[in-house]
Amino acid sequence: MNGEVKCSKSECDKFTAINELAKRRGFFWSSFEIYGGSGGFVTYGPLGTRLKQNVEAKLRELFVKQIGIYEMESSVIAPGKVFEASGHVDHFKEPMVECQNCHSRFRADHLLEEKGISSAEAEKMTLQEIGQEIERHGAVCPDCGGKFGETQRYLTMFETTIGPYSGSVGYGRPEAAQNIFVEFNRLYTAARERLPFGVIQIGHALRNEISPRQGLIRLREFTISDLEFFFDPEEPSCKLLSEVENEVLPILLCETRLKECEDTTDLTVREALDRKIICSEWQAFFMAMAKKLLVSLGVPANKQRVIEKLTWEKAHYSSQSFDQEVLVDRWGWVEVSGHAYRTDYDLTCHMKASGVDMSVYKEYVNPVEKEELVVKPIMAKLGPVYKGEAAKVAALLDKVPAQEVSDAMQKDGFIIVDRYTVKADQVDVGKQKTIVHGTRFVPHVVEPSFGSDRLFYVALEYAYGIKEDRVVLSFPRSIAPIQIGIYPLMSKDGLDDKARVVQRMLAKEGFMVEFDETGSIGRRYARSDEAGVQLGITVDYDSFKDETVTIRDRDSWQQVRTPIKDLPELMHYYFQGKLNFKDLGRLIES
Numbered sequence: 275m276n277g278e279v280k281c282s283k284s285e286c287d288k289f290t291a292i293n294e295l296a297k298r299r300g301f302f303w304s305s306f307e308i309y310g311g312s313g314g315f316v317t318y319g320p321l322g323t324r325l326k327q328n329v330e331a332k333l334r335e336l337f338v339k340q341i342g343i344y345e346m347e348s349s350v351i352a353p354g355k356v357f358e359a360s361g362h363v364d365h366f367k368e369p370m371v372e373c374q375n376c377h378s379r380f381r382a383d384h385l386l387e388e389k390g391i392s393s394a395e396a397e398k399m400t401l402q403e404i405g406q407e408i409e410r411h412g413a414v415c416p417d418c419g420g421k422f423g424e425t426q427r428y429l430t431m432f433e434t435t436i437g438p439y440s441g442s443v444g445y446g447r448p449e450a451a452q453n454i455f456v457e458f459n460r461l462y463t464a465a466r467e468r469l470p471f472g473v474i475q476i477g478h479a480l481r482n483e484i485s486p487r488q489g490l491i492r493l494r495e496f497t498i499s500d501l502e503f504f505f506d507p508e509e510p511s512c513k514l515l516s517e518v519e520n521e522v523l524p525i526l527l528c529e530t531r532l533k534e535c536e537d538t539t540d541l542t543v544r545e546a547l548d549r550k551i552i553c554s555e556w557q558a559f560f561m562a563m564a565k566k567l568l569v570s571l572g573v574p575a576n577k578q579r580v581i582e583k584l585t586w587e588k589a590h591y592s593s594q595s596f597d598q599e600v601l602v603d604r605w606g607w608v609e610v611s612g613h614a615y616r617t618d619y620d621l622t623c624h625m626k627a628s629g630v631d632m633s634v635y636k637e638y639v640n641p642v643e644k645e646e647l648v649v650k651p652i653m654a655k656l657g658p659v660y661k662g663e664a665a666k667v668a669a670l671l672d673k674v675p676a677q678e679v680s681d682a683m684q685k686d687g688f689i690i691v692d693r694y695t696v697k698a699d700q701v702d703v704g705k706q707k708t709i710v711h712g713t714r715f716v717p718h719v720v721e722p723s724f725g726s727d728r729l730f731y732v733a734l735e736y737a738y739g740i741k742e743d744r745v746v747l748s749f750p751r752s753i754a755p756i757q758i759g760i761y762p763l764m765s766k767d768g769l770d771d772k773a774r775v776v777q778r779m780l781a782k783e784g785f786m787v788e789f790d791e792t793g794s795i796g797r798r799y800a801r802s803d804e805a806g807v808q809l810g811i812t813v814d815y816d817s818f819k820d821e822t823v824t825i826r827d828r829d830s831w832q833q834v835r836t837p838i839k840d841l842p843e844l845m846h847y848y849f850q851g852k853l854n855f856k857d858l859g860r861l862i863e864s
């Protein structure tokens with residue numbers, strides 16, 4: 275984060291401007307500054323914490339409230355076995371090079387990206403090939419210009435020990451999904467043993483990034499929102515699809531990417547499914563919901579796109595993956611969510627490693643009649659031949675698949691089990707009908723996964739604007755960190771007391787309000803615009819006469835005059851999106 279850089283507003287890029295504003299106004303800054311800082315850790319200040327909560331509230335509104343996704347919260351540290359079983363210990367690695375001079379370490383694929391080799395290409399390469407490319411392009415240490423040593427794979431999970439025994443390895447979770455998988459049985463019970471159902475976990479995750487240098491875009495400790503949606507692969511249809519089927523997704527298709535072209539193809543959700551570009555209806559549904567989420571955070575649809583991941587780019591657990599990207603000023607297209615079809619990979623891995631059954635039972639609507647081949651030994655004939663061993667021979671025969679016995683009898687007229695020969699006339703081979711009432715299977719999973727810090731950053735960047743040489747953060751009204759600023763015209767003559775009454779009234783109604791009495795009213799408005807305060811209520815001398823106040827809109831700077839007693843109701847309707855600003859009172863002509 276480059277917060278120290280001073281720049282005039284029009285000259286520097288938004289990333290620099292936002293980081294400077296964020297630090298100054300208390301949205302966020304690099305942690306541990308008094309000790310010189312530590313890359314990849316961020317502290318959210320008062321405004322930032324509010325904004326982040328509001329961004330996460332949007333996630334909850336769209337997924338938990340509207341779709342009925344369950345929420346859970348579990349631990350950040352997990353025993354090593356969890357991430358051994360999930361495949362992370364083997365796969366969660368990045369290529370790294372170390373400067374032989376200053377010993378700084380860098381992501382090898384990021385160095386190659388600067389040399390024009392895309393991350394998609396780098397991901398295909400072996401360590402040796404990456405090393406050769408670094409050599410060929412003459413990539414040197416960005417810090418000191420030194421030469422790099424050999425390329426290595428580096429495990430980007432934080433490793434620790436659980437308790438005082440060094441043998442008891444634990445890892446900081448690099449994602450929140452595994453908690454959901456390992457608790458599947460209890461969650462399934464809580465969901466009343468019905469599919470489909472989904473569980474979201476919004477919480478901190480840790481990735482020991484090699485050299486994070488992109489502010490909020492790449493952090494070592496961050497907030498992830500992983501939603502795991504479980505369904506029966508034999509009943510994959512999404513009952514909510516009609517709500518989103520006409521939503522357009524601009525997809526950068528694999529076939530286009532392989533031509534080194536960046537053109538997206540606009541497809542409706544329905545078309546993408548019909549053309550089998552997206553295989554799972556639920557995955558398509560969540561991709562459409564992700565687009566809606568970003569729009570609700572203030573990112574227009576035309577600044578979003580979807581990337582279809584190439585085979586070698588997909589995570590080890592995924593059979594089909596898409597990334598949702600948002601265009602940002604400094605970094606270009608940045609991933610804000612990933613959409614993976616994880617199939618039954620994770621549950622199966624944990625079943626194998628733990629020995630615990632996590633399959634679910636499905637009762638057939640109509641029981642199925644099945645005809646089975648059955649082999650029955652005829653004891654009256656086996657007995658005289660094998661005497662005391664006859665029962666043992668029958669038991670051995672029972673272990674051989676019926677089809678195998680039947681084939682042998684037809685072909686040879688006998689079968690040898692262990693060292694006993696059983697002849698065709700000593701068994702009855704026949705068909706038997708049975709009624710099957712249900713079956714067990716491992717649910718399939720589609721996962722939308724959001725990076726909360728990135729959602730926060732793009733919301734901030736898209737809110738950022740300049741009006742008459744002043745910064746205005748025009749957040750959508752539902753995520754403004756402070757909803758209402760309360761301003762006495764002067765802090766004297768009882769104006770401040772009256773303003774405090776209005777403040778208390780609105781605070782008790784549940785609004786996020788802020789009282790500000792310092793400086794001229796113009797300066798206070800400017801300060802509040804820069805913090806993204808949605809509305810400003812000013813108490814002036816007329817307020818004593820007619821019990822009215824002025825309400826000011828952050829974005830249009832228009833003002834209306836409104837009775838104090840009407841404020842609670844009007845504010846509720848306004849922040850629910852049911853009233854526009856001009857409905858709040860009598861417009862004051864400026």
Ligand SMILES: [Zn+2]
Nearest residue numbers: 373376415418
């Ligand atoms: Zn160096």
